[in-house]
Every structure is written in C-alpha cells, then in structure tokens.
C-alpha cells in the first residue's frame with residue numbers, strides 16, 4: 001500500500017517547551033489511525049504540522065509534498081476538522097453549502113445535504129442561531145462531503161450527543177469502505193472509536209509509547225481478573241497497572257504471560273485500559 005504520510009525525526013517546541021521529540025511515522029492508504037494521548041500530549045500539534053498549519057523540525061511529507069510549502073494544494077486532498085468548529089456566524093446553512101461548493105473543487109453538495117437531512121438543522125437558519133452541537137454537526141457534514149484522500153479529525157464529536165456520536169462513527173466507517181480513505185482521528189472517548197480503527201498510536205512525553213495495529217493488541221496485552229488470594233502472585237508478574245473492582249482486582253499486562261491463566265480469568269483489555277496503564281506507567 002502507498003505511503004501517504006511520512007515523518008522522520010519530527011520535533012516541535014514552543015519556546016523552551018519540547019512537545020514532540022523526534023517522531024518517526026508512516027501511514028499508508030486505507031489505515032484508520034486513532035491518535036490518543038492525555039491533555040497536552042501534543043496530538044493537535046502533530047496534526048497541525050501534518051496540515052501545514054504549524055512548522056516543525058524534521059522531514060514531513062504528506063501525499064508526497066512538504067505541507068508548509070504546498071498547503072493550498074494539499075488541502076484540496078486533505079479534509080480536516082479542528083477541535084473547535086468555527087464557521088461564519090452570519091451565514092445561513094444553505095449559503096454555507098453554496099459557498100463551500102464554489103471554493104472547494106472536491107466538495108459534493110448533494111452528499112453534504114444528505115448528511116444534513118439526518119439532523120435537525122434548518123437549511124435557512126443562520127449559524128449563530130444553531131446550538132453548539134448543531135454547529136459541530138454542520139461542520140462535520142461539510143468536511144465529510146469533501147472527496148479527500150486523507151481525513152484528519154481532531155476530536156470531531158466533542159460536545160455532540162451520544163446518539164449522534166455513534167451515528168457519526170458508523171457513517172465514517174461506511175464512508176471509509178466506499179472511498180478507501182485514510183483517516184486519522186483523535187478523541188478522549190477511545191471506547192467509541194476502538195471498533196473502527198485499524199491502528200492506534202499513543203502519544204506521551206513527545207513520543208509514541210505505543211504504535212500497534214488493532215489486530216496485534218490481543219497478542220500484546222492481556223488483563224487478569226484476580227481474587228484477593230491470588231493477588232500477590234499476580235503482582236509478582238509485573239503488571240503495567242492494577243485497579244480494584246467489585247469482584248477483586250483487574251491487572252493489565254504487556255507481553256505474553258503464560259502463568260496468568262492459573263491465577264484467574266484472562267481477557268483482552270480495552271484500548272482505554274491499555275492507554276490508562278501506559279500513561280500511568282510513563283508518568
């Protein structure tokens with residue numbers, strides 16, 4: 001598969017504060033990548049450098065171009081939504097669709113209208129008359145209607161209700177199968193995107209502390225549900241993290257642990273549990 005994004009030694013500092021410390025990354029066509037990290041980990045900074053919205057040191061190549069010097073060209077093939085939906089407040093919804101159709105060669109107005117038909121957004125309402133969630137829905141509809149090779153979504157469902165969020169990720173997946181897009185998505189609600197990802201990246205301390213395909217997660221991590229009488233034996237095997245539950249304790253392990261089966265029930269941890277365990281360990 002063709003490499004669409006290539007980073008080598010990506011380093012970014014704001015003044016004396018280093019946010020990204022020599023990141024290497026390759027993303028191929030057709031991947032759906034979840035970028036996860038604690039607040040301030042540098043997720044948006046990383047995405048901004050990919051989009052040419054911020055400069056950084058190192059080699060940055062997106063669709064074969066350097067984003068900072070070919071931003072306009074790149075943004076015809078890369079669609080993105082930032083973590084704050086920002087649309088002209090005085091415009092009416094249908095005017096915004098007309099406007100986007102007139103400036104973006106790969107915007108499909110009918111497709112955008114189709115997405116909006118599934119919302120409560122009135123076509124003649126001005127942006128300022130919409131609720132916060134509706135503005136985000138409108139922004140998402142505009143972005144999703146762009147026929148882009150790469151879709152970059154920075155916390156796309158922030159502030160949206162549960163029903164819409166689930167529907168959105170479902171549509172994202174359907175859209176992915178229809179268009180073979182490459183998608184990079186950040187969110188703090190990892191459990192909501194886990195089922196659509198092909199790969200996950202955990203950014204911590206300026207580096208990726210985990211870069212794994214979703215298929216490999218089950219062989220790399222396991223979770224043990226253990227009763228109190230076996231707890232010390234389980235702890236001796238060096239878990240990444242431990243938490244108390246109503247029925248005893250749950251310990252998360254990295255790597256194969258053949259001895260675990262005799263101590264309790266072994267399952268595959270959720271991405272959220274792995275993330276919390278890795279972030280806690282790194283801290």
Ligand SMILES: Nc1ncnc2c1ncn2[C@@H]1O[C@H](COP(=O)(O)OP(=O)(O)OP(=O)(O)O)[C@@H](O)[C@H]1O
Pocket residue numbers: 014019037038039040041042043044045046083
């Ligand atoms: N323009 C800027 N000037 C100075 N510092 C900045 C700037 N933008 C980001 N930072 C700092 O860089 C770090 C990473 O910020 P960034 O927004 O990339 O994190 P994030 O992982 O997206 O966080 P969140 O999950 O809270 O959105 C933070 O410490 C932030 O304060």
